[in-house]
Amino acid sequence: MKYDCVIIGAGLSGLAAGIRLARAGKKVCICERHAIIGGMNSYYMREGLLLETGLHAMTNFAPQSAPGSHPLPHLLHELDISYEELAPRPQKFSLISFPGVSLHFDNNFSTFKADIAKHFPRQKDGFDKLTEVLKNYKDIRIQHKFHSARKVISHFINDPLLEDMILCPLMFYGSTTEDDMDFTQFTVMFKAIYEQGLFRPAQGIKGLLDLLRNKFTSNGGELRLSTNIIKMETAECAVTGVHTATGEFIEAKSVLSSAGAPETSEMCRGAFKSEPGSLAFIEVLVIPRSEPDFSAMPTVTFFCRDRGFGYSAPQRPADLTSGVICFPDNFVFSEDDYIPPRMVRTTVLANPHHWFKLPFAEYQQAKSEITNKIINVTEEVTGLNELTSTAAMIDCFTPKTIERFTGRINRALFGSPEMGRTGQTSIKNLYLCGTDQGFLGITGSLFSGISIAELNLL
Ligand SMILES: Cc1cc2nc3c(=O)[nH]c(=O)nc-3n(C[C@H](O)[C@H](O)[C@H](O)COP(=O)(O)OP(=O)(O)OC[C@H]3O[C@@H](n4cnc5c(N)ncnc54)[C@H](O)[C@@H]3O)c2cc1C
Incomplete structure (x- = not known):
């Protein structure tokens, strides 16, 4: 069984590339090492609630009347998704x-x-x-x-x-x-x-992922979950296929990887050089029991508490001087939408090395301390001062959590600062899409998958 293309990763860029290739009649297989799709933008169940791992907001809002040349209608057209299916709900x-x-x-x-x-x-x-x-x-x-x-x-x-x-x-x-x-x-x-501007899909990230998966498989694409690619086979400067952790060899005419540039290079014995990124984040989410009411809060607050805004990897475990606070239920929703549980999510820059060197017990302690500090900052910035005492649930993602989910070296959320925009590597039929190709965020990674597929594989 030889594929025209094997895609590594069923995050947003891999799924978008898969749809583009499958719609063009290519025989394409996406291998995802997790049992669930979405990568950094996925979801999980906790205490009976469906929680999203990484959705504050999508960028590039467009009203339904926007012309087809506008980025959002253009993106939807490429993915064969209608405006009504996505149903963007504005901030x-x-x-x-x-x-x-x-x-x-x-x-x-x-x-x-x-x-x-x-x-x-x-x-x-x-x-x-x-x-x-x-x-x-x-x-x-x-x-x-x-x-x-x-x-x-x-x-x-x-x-x-x-x-x-x-x-x-x-x-x-x-x-x-x-x-x-x-x-x-x-x-x-x-x-x-x-x-x-900013928006959320009416059915949240799960709704968007379900749409992408259906478009991919209904166009003949094959999705293999729990399939970890550990190595690539090369001959004469070309990839011939990929090896899975369970010992299977999957033959392919070309490979498109969304696993990250340094991570992909490691799969082919360091065939090309790429520096991992240094910017990592910590995110804390608080779900209150009942009070306080968040409906008058801004959808997203980008804050800086210091004179002079710094955006760099901190020396300390986390940089509490600036960050992003989001109330994901504060969009203009309609009746049948998936409205996320009332919550506040706060994201700040983190030092990944600090989190990785900690032994398990100290890591748990440090995570609990930073969670409290981030909640205090959230209270200070928003003026909501009883977040901890009214919390029904608190969760925290450190760089360690992000690595566990995505396998990214250095736990860098946005990948390498050296972006290879063409997606090409020194191996002639191996390409990169997603974060390390340079289009960032949810909308960016969807565009990345489509444009790299079009540029190199069609
Ligand atoms: C906490 C958090 C909040 C965020 N919030 C927002 C937001 O509000 N708005 C926004 O626009 N963006 C947000 N982002 C960023 C956005 O999620 C990412 O830019 C985007 O999802 C990246 O998609 P990707 O396909 O490039 O990479 P990934 O999502 O990392 O996908 C790569 C996939 O490859 C798989 N993989 C890796 N290695 C292998 C292997 N060896 N074999 C098989 N599979 C493999 C991974 O499991 C993963 O599923 C957030 C990210 C995080 C972590």
Whole structure:
């Protein structure tokens, strides 16, 4: 049984690539080492509740009337999913909260523009000019060199506080670079978050994953769960197939890996060089028993509690000076939607090395301590001051949890800072998609799977 393509990983990028290839008539098989699909964006059951591992919000909201050239309708078209099937539910509003000043944004760009004009009147013209430059910038470039976003922004905006405030959400949702961003990535994320906005699929991440799985298998794709690929077979600089942990050899004309660049290189005895990323995160979620009511809270708050915003791997176990707080049930839902349990999720930057070197008992203790500290920060930023005492359930994902789920070296959420946008490797029929190809987040990884499949395999 020889496949046109074996895809490693049934995360969002692997599933999207699988759908694109299967729809084009290719004989394709996705191998996923877990018993469940979704990778970083999956779900689990705890105390009878269905909980999502990684969904604050999706980016690139579009109303149903948006033209087909808009990123979301374009993506849905490629995946053969209708707007009604996804049913995007918009955010209420989000906040960028820094000491002494907060900016609001929602899915109408004029809200953000008006708030910038109100709080930073001298920067209004510069912000308008920056927006104009971004509008005309061709952001999807396969070949390009890193270009500092901070440098470009400072041509238009000369207040460092506003520069940091604009960058904070874009970095947390889509930068592998410490304290700066690649300008192309900045443009992509600016449009995706500020101009288009945030949403949730009406049926949550499970609903989205069910749709993707059905589109893949109904187009003839084969999905093998609990199939861990441990090694690739190569001959004359080409892959001939993959070996599973149970000793099976699966023959393939080409292999597309979403497991990460360094992780994939390890599967073929270090055939190409790739540095693992350094940015890792800790996330704490609190589900209250009944009170307090979250419905008036912003959908997402991007906060900084310090003068000067830093986005880098901390020396300490976690960086509590900035982060993201999300209320996943605060979207504009309709009657038959899956509305997640009322909860607050807080994400901060973490030092992965600290978490990995701890022996089990100390790890448990450190996890419980950091959970309490993150809850205290959440209370301080949101003004909700009884989160611990009213909690029915508290959960915490450390870099160790993320590695267990995804196998990512260094537990880097957004993968390697050296992005190979073409997805090509030094092995001629081995390609990479997903996080290490450079399109980040849920929408980005779906686009990554489609574009790498189209560029290299069709
Ligand atoms: C806690 C958390 C919160 C997040 N929140 C958001 C959010 O709100 N919005 C947003 O846009 N993004 C969010 N993200 C980021 C988003 O989830 C990722 O960018 C995206 O899911 C990456 O998809 P991927 O396909 O590139 O990689 P992955 O999801 O890592 O998929 C790779 C898959 O490959 C499998 N695999 C790895 N090695 C092997 C092997 N050897 N054999 C077989 N299978 C293998 C893994 O098990 C995994 O299923 C969040 C991530 C996390 C962890």
